[in-house]
Amino acid sequence: MNKNTHIHISSEPLSIDEAYGFVLDESCGGNCLFIGTARNHNKGEKVTHLDFETYESMAIKELEKIAERCLEQFDIQKIRIDHRKGEVGLKDIAVIIAVSAVHRKAAFEACEYAIDELKKSVPIWKKEYLESGAHWVSDRP
Amino acid sequence: MDVLCFGIARDLTGQRRVSLNEVDIHTVADLRKELGHRFPELGRLSVYMVAVNENYALDHDPVKDGDEIAIIPPVSGG
Numbered sequence: 001m002n003k004n005t006h007i008h009i010s011s012e013p014l015s016i017d018e019a020y021g022f023v024l025d026e027s028c029g030g031n032c033l034f035i036g037t038a039r040n041h042n043k044g045e046k047v048t049h050l051d052f053e054t055y056e057s058m059a060i061k062e063l064e065k066i067a068e069r070c071l072e073q074f075d076i077q078k079i080r081i082d083h084r085k086g087e088v089g090l091k092d093i094a095v096i097i098a099v100s101a102v103h104r105k106a107a108f109e110a111c112e113y114a115i116d117e118l119k120k121s122v123p124i125w126k127k128e129y130l131e132s133g134a135h136w137v138s139d140r141p
Numbered sequence: 142m143d144v145l146c147f148g149i150a151r152d153l154t155g156q157r158r159v160s161l162n163e164v165d166i167h168t169v170a171d172l173r174k175e176l177g178h179r180f181p182e183l184g185r186l187s188v189y190m191v192a193v194n195e196n197y198a199l200d201h202d203p204v205k206d207g208d209e210i211a212i213i214p215p216v217s218g219g
Binding site: 036052053054055057058059061083094095115118119120121122123124125126127136137138 | 145192213214
């Protein structure tokens, strides 16, 4: 495990301070945090809460691969990815991508790349609870 | 040979872990074929990936007893 990466999957609420604290570095002037929260609607239907299932051991490996690729491809110093598992209420944080870099451009780019890749390859599944019932979300753009 | 089922794949098979015993499975393609016979409901998934020992595997990749195999329906984290 690279000391400039950190992966965390938890059924407990995620901490923005912890994620930011990990990436904060004296050499860096640009820090970017992406925070994904559970919203109350999707495709015109009211959402009441979410439930994330994970294939945790593989998800950690896939997230680590993404973090390593970010370090290779972008001029960044540190990256941390947090993802929630289990039940997540509205406005609760589902995912945090935290990146530090000397300059902001690389931090923005790495942050966007990481969340895009997470949504493509990491074995985590979201079940959406609607007023009309629950369903697995898949094939999301 | 045990296969882990996640998300909608667990709902479609009705099982968290599917056991395939005494069947001739040597590759991911063989596995998909066998799963298709046993669980035609899986056909409702437009596509799914297979992971072998926590890595995505292609149809020609080998599988053997003792491998950790998983059905990975389209992911939706984040």
